[in-house]
Amino acid sequence: MIEQRVALMVDEVFQPTRCESRFITGSEAVKEAIQRSNITMAIAYPITPQSESMHLVGDLYAEGYIPDYFRGESEFAVMGQVAGAAMGGVRVFTATGGPGTLRAFEMFPCWAGMRLPIVCCFFTRGVNSPLSIQPDTIEMAFLLDTGIIMLHAEGAQDLYDFTLRAFAIAEQTDVHIPVGVFADGFFVTHTREMVTVGPPDVKLPPYDPHRSPVPAMDMEGVPVRHMRDPFVMKSNFISYAAHASWQQEILAAVERSRKYVHEYLGGLLETENEEADILIMAAGTAVSQSREAIQLARAQGIDVGLVKIKCLRPFPTEEIQHLARRARAIVVPEFNRVGWLAREIKSVVEDNSRVVGAPRVFGGMTMPSEMILAQLQACVPATR
């Protein structure tokens, strides 16, 4: 084990002066992030394509970087167990994906309601029958309204950066809400790319539970007690008002995270050539496919801009409204059947007939960049 020093400032871990490049998978990028995150506990349950990442986090336990690590009985059990750890006042990490996400689903709004700063990686895959282990981002549609912050990584570099930085966002007193770091399963988890990582001998400053907006666990106080005596069990206006105001406070906490997403991720989205008449707006690996399509389009004289959406909750509403103002067409390629990102964008832009919710592939299919190019070509008449 390498002797680690606690960073005096988080920038020493996030923007280190000493960096190195490694050719690693997304799962290995998670290991690198967790090695530097100074967590107290990690809890695992295997589910493809997430399993490898938590195997590797287990290696960190064996190497002495993590004080406690175990396998839970199921995904639902794990999510309850990480909630217990977070309530107890320690920094904790887990990962899941696909059917595991759905099996554990009840716990995600509970995490948010308990104001727990858990960081969880979600490696997305198909969830429907017939069974598929292949990439598909449909589970993100289900999670959009659970009250957790949602970051979507394009590749292994984002996965490393977002996972490590998620702790800093989650643990702010005015936020203190779980962060889900999403990556498209297999495309990211099982593919190697060059990833720049910080020095392994420096780790984040420890979590300070005394800055939490709720007390650390006390069996006679909330959050434990509030589960024993839910307000809603009392049939009076104040009980209902408390419950409703509580939910509002979770939404407020997510809103407050915007400034920290700006601080630690450089914004909720990134743009290239944003003045173009046609914009592609995408998240996850659809961004990478879009980059290829833009090269093909440029060779044909079609000018296209790119909006990479990194943060889905809170949603970059104002930024997208501003970017969409002058675009003639907005193409939204997605790796899922329902088109949840196109739906989100359509809900905030004026004249949403300009939003093309295509192409879409799902069930593990790849998205050839020519499919995106075809949509761009179809938009050209609208720009004349």
Place this chain on the structure above:
Amino acid sequence: MDSYRVKAGPEGYLPPAAACVGICLPERGHALLEGELVPEERALEEIARRLLAAGNPVFFPGPLILWDWKEGVAEKARALQVLAREVRAKIIPMPDYRPKYPMINPAVEINPNHPNLTIWHNHIDVCVFIGVHCHYANVALKIIRGGTDCYTIAICGEVGHEDAMISLRDAGLRTLERLTAMVREMKRKAGDVG
């Protein structure tokens, strides 16, 4: 949405969370005054003025100042008592956040989940939250704004509260001492030496 103000209620059945309608927490050295960002000094003056003008001001100290749990808390609690005496305010401790099932007695206790009952019962026109965990303070402040006309003030040791009419941030012993000095100065100018 841009013009939303955080004023004393009653605002209605279920007011929005101020953070969701464009009210942002202050940066260091600043404070919130009815939803507007102002220099901390301006907010302190307004707190002093509101407390002195109140008919029945009440401090609601929470567990972070009621329990002597870390260095500096006892001194802060004593400073709070001095301030409360200066403005002739009552102190209703808020020691924990447990829902009081099935009824509370608003004559003897407050709970942030039933703050409007306590405020109604005690005819409180200005209340000050201090040492209350941020989540519970926000939940309570929102309910108070929805159902009462009480003017709420949050003296917060962390980053502040959008749902209070006035909110300080990073407030410690020095902040309370400055506030007390300001109160004394205002009383002196008004000829009130009692």
